[in-house]
Each structure stands twice: as C-alpha cells, then as structure tokens.
Amino acid sequence: MATENKNLSEYDKATIPNAKNFRFGIVVSEWNDTITEGLYKGAIQALLDNHVLAENIIRWNVPGSFELIYGCKKMQQQQVDAVIAIGSVIQGETKHFDFVCEGVTQGIKDLNVLQNVPVIFCVLTDNNIQQSIDRSGGKHGNKGTEAAIAAIKMAELNK
Ligand SMILES: Nc1c(NC[C@H](O)[C@H](O)[C@H](O)CO)[nH]c(=O)[nH]c1=O
Numbered sequence: 001m002a003t004e005n006k007n008l009s010e011y012d013k014a015t016i017p018n019a020k021n022f023r024f025g026i027v028v029s030e031w032n033d034t035i036t037e038g039l040y041k042g043a044i045q046a047l048l049d050n051h052v053l054a055e056n057i058i059r060w061n062v063p064g065s066f067e068l069i070y071g072c073k074k075m076q077q078q079q080v081d082a083v084i085a086i087g088s089v090i091q092g093e094t095k096h097f098d099f100v101c102e103g104v105t106q107g108i109k110d111l112n113v114l115q116n117v118p119v120i121f122c123v124l125t126d127n128n129i130q131q132s133i134d135r136s137g138g139k140h141g142n143k144g145t146e147a148a149i150a151a152i153k154m155a156e157l158n159k
Pocket residue numbers: 029031032063064065066067087088089090091092100
C-alpha cells in the first residue's frame with residue numbers, strides 16, 4: 001500500500017503499549033529543517049500522547065541525513081529503549097540523492113543488526129518538497145507520528 005492510500009498519523013491507541021517507563025533518543029538532521037522539525041513535532045506529540053515522560057526523551061541534531069548513522073550509533077549508547085532517526089532527503093540535480101539515501105538506509109539497517117537498541121527509520125526520501133510537506137504533517141499525515149509508534153512497539157518487543 002502506498003502512502004497516498006493511508007494516513008501516516010493514524011493509529012489505534014488501544015494497540016499501543018503504555019510507554020511511561022521507556023526512554024527514547026531522537027536524532028534530527030538539520031538539512032531541510034522545516035521538514036525535519038515537522039517530523040520531530042509529530043514524533044514528540046505521539047510519544048507524549050502515549051505516556052512517555054518528557055524527561056525521558058533525548059534530542060540531538062546532526063548536519064545531514066548521512067550523519068544520522070553516526071549520531072544514532074552514539075545515541076544507542078545512552079541507555080535508551082529505542083532511537084528515532086529523522087531526516088529529509090530531496091532529489092536535486094545529481095545522483096547525490098541516490099548515494100545519501102542508500103547510505104543512510106544501509107547504515108541504519110546495520111545499527112539495527114549490530115546493536116541491541118532498535119533504530120527507527122524516519123527518513124523521507126522524496127522527489128520534491130511537496131511530497132515532503134505532504135508526509136510531515138500534510139495531507140498524508142506525519143511520518144514522525146508513525147515512527148514514534150514504531151519506536152514504542154519495538155521498545156516493548158525488546159523488553
Ligand atoms: N541533499 C541532502 C543532504 N545532503 C547532505 C548529506 O546528508 C551529508 O550531510 C553531507 O554529504 C556531508 O556528509 N542531506 C539531507 O539530509 N537531505 C538532503 O536533501
């Protein structure tokens with residue numbers, strides 16, 4: 001099912017574990033920060049709505065999505081139950097988009113394989129800014145919300 005056929009912000013609260021005892025790390029890329037801040041807002045709201053305590057959420061910024069790999073690796077060491085990687089990669093004139101997207105995807109996959117703290121992939125990889133707007137609080141909802149719910153579920157799984 002493509003994103004256009006579902007709303008990223010919708011979830012059944014009855015199916016979400018109570019997250020009041022969980023700690024979360026959120027690493028936010030500064031590239032396309034109007035988008036990444038929108039994703040962050042969605043994630044924070046969903047965590048708080050599911051009883052996560054504000055003092056149990058750590059936020060770090062990194063320059064771009066490629067640096068999410070290193071930032072999340074360090075965040076895994078902060079006694080958190082899950083990490084959320086937030087980025088926005090938008091196609092430009094060159095193939096750089098392909099390399100950034102592939103690199104961050106593989107890097108975050110590796111962190112999930114090599115370490116015992118789940119890292120949630122909240123990285124938009126869009127053809128244009130409108131697609132990013134639509135997925136960070138626009139008509140398709142907020143991928144940050146989706147990522148926060150995934151983080152709670154994975155933290156519960158990892159208990
Ligand atoms: N073009 C985008 C980038 N590029 C920067 C890289 O992520 C990285 O910071 C740089 O190559 C230095 O290592 N990053 C994004 O997050 N989004 C983009 O659209």
